[in-house]
Amino acid sequence: MALILRGVMQSPVTPLKEDFSLDIPTYEKLVDFHVRTCATAISWPHHKAESHNLTKEERMRGAEATVNAVHGRVPVSIHVSSMSVEDAMDLAQHAQKIGADAIIAITPYFWAPSPDAIYDYFVRLGTSIDLPMIAYNSPAYLEGVEFTAELIERLLLRLPNLVAMKEASFNSEKFMEISRVALKVRPSFSIVAGVEFLAPSVPLGCVGSYSSAGAICPNLCTALFDACINGRSREARELQFKLAALWDLFRDQYPSSLKGGMVAMGRYVGPTRPPLPTASKEREALIAKKLEELGILDTEPHGW
Numbered sequence: 001m002a003l004i005l006r007g008v009m010q011s012p013v014t015p016l017k018e019d020f021s022l023d024i025p026t027y028e029k030l031v032d033f034h035v036r037t038c039a040t041a042i043s044w045p046h047h048k049a050e051s052h053n054l055t056k057e058e059r060m061r062g063a064e065a066t067v068n069a070v071h072g073r074v075p076v077s078i079h080v081s082s083m084s085v086e087d088a089m090d091l092a093q094h095a096q097k098i099g100a101d102a103i104i105a106i107t108p109y110f111w112a113p114s115p116d117a118i119y120d121y122f123v124r125l126g127t128s129i130d131l132p133m134i135a136y137n138s139p140a141y142l143e144g145v146e147f148t149a150e151l152i153e154r155l156l157l158r159l160p161n162l163v164a165m166k167e168a169s170f171n172s173e174k175f176m177e178i179s180r181v182a183l184k185v186r187p188s189f190s191i192v193a194g195v196e197f198l199a200p201s202v203p204l205g206c207v208g209s210y211s212s213a214g215a216i217c218p219n220l221c222t223a224l225f226d227a228c229i230n231g232r233s234r235e236a237r238e239l240q241f242k243l244a245a246l247w248d249l250f251r252d253q254y255p256s257s258l259k260g261g262m263v264a265m266g267r268y269v270g271p272t273r274p275p276l277p278t279a280s281k282e283r284e285a286l287i288a289k290k291l292e293e294l295g296i297l298d299t300e301p302h303g304w
Contacts, residue, residue, distance in 0.1 A: 003075055003102050003132045005164050005190045007040035007208045008221045011079075013259055014049040014062065015269035022058055023270055024065050029304050030215075030269065031069035037218040037301060042070050043077040043104055043134075043210060048255040051079060053273040056087055060094050067098050077102035077134055083109050085121060089128045096129045103129065104166060106136035107145045115151050119158075126159040133161050137178070138168040138194065146174075149181035156185045166210055168194025172201075179205040195247055196221060199240035202228040213246045216261045216291070217300045242294055249290055253277055257287060264288035266303035 012034060015026035031042060044066050045051040045059060054062070063078045070076050078095035080103045082088040092103045105125055107118050126133045135155070139146035146169065155162055165182070167175050175191070182189045183205060193201040193209040201209075202225075214221045224243060227236035250257045256272040260279030264287060271278040279287070291297050 003163055005041060005192055005207055008211050008214060008225050009041035009043060009208055010034040010039040010214045011043045011046035011210050012049060013215060013255060013269055014045055016271055016273060020273045022061060026269060027065055028069040031066060033304055035070060035073050038222050039074060041075045042066060043079060045079055048212060048258060050273050059091060063095055064098050067100055075101040077104045079104045081106045088125055092125060092129045096131050102132040102134055104134040104136055106138060112145055119151060119154055122155055123158055126161055132163040134164040134166060136166040149177045152178055153181050153185055156182060164190035164192060166192050166194055170197060175201060176204045196243040198224050198228045199236045212250060213243055215258055216265055217296050219300050249287060260284045261287045264291055
């Protein structure tokens with residue numbers, strides 16, 4: 001299990017054509033853009049990639065395109081979470097077959113399973129493959145369904161391929177407790193922040209982030225990580241405030257606002273698949289104005 005996760009990792013959006021079908025050529029350009037602008041890993045399809053609205057077959061096609069476009073330059077993890085355990089296992093086994101470096105999976109959707117049920121789910125999924133596995137904790141997204149420190153300890157003692165967690169509770173107390181227990185059991189365990197809250201997370205053992213704003217401003221995201229990891233706390237605080245303002249902007253009508261912001265950066269990736277809304281021209285203009293006010297338009301790459 002030599003997978004190394006560190007720095008600003010990207011989870012790309014899913015480009016779509018005007019008929020809402022996958023736009024694989026544009027997706028490959030997007031993945032290449034992320035790698036060229038210093039992404040240290042690629043992980044797809046997270047929820048901002050509209051994973052709920054993609055069929056299993058589309059997710060497999062996109063996973064193949066991800067591995068091909070990255071071409072071994074950085075690690076690739078495939079998000080396999082699904083309503084069906086069997087579909088998640090199919091996606092995980094497909095990820096292994098096509099040469100992905102890891103899988104990532106959130107707690108089961110929709111239901112409110114007990115800790116024992118979550119444990120059983122991850123044991124079943126993790127033992128179905130030989131790849132490293134990354135757990136994904138997002139209690140706000142799943143209405144309180146979450147990993148606890150006790151549950152992570154049980155899973156680490158059972159699953160040698162559980163190597164990391166995307167921790168998106170945005171709760172420093174929970175982050176610290178999971179980090180404390182996980183690193184005691186497995187010192188090599190990596191905890192990755194959801195979105196861009198690096199300034200409060202790096203001191204607690206965070207190794208990087210799965211970026212949201214990286215589709216818009218990869219330079220700013222990398223600068224924040226560098227400031228955090230090198231102990232420049234005053235600089236990190238100011239950069240974190242700027243990224244927090246961007247997150248407030250993007251999470252309104254997420255992920256369509258993110259796609260709307262990419263228009264201002266010259267990286268059009270098409271509409272958002274219903275029932276999610278596509279950013280209106282008025283929304284795109286508002287986002288572009290905010291990006292200009294924050295200095296993003298002058299400091300970040302435009303186009304591909």
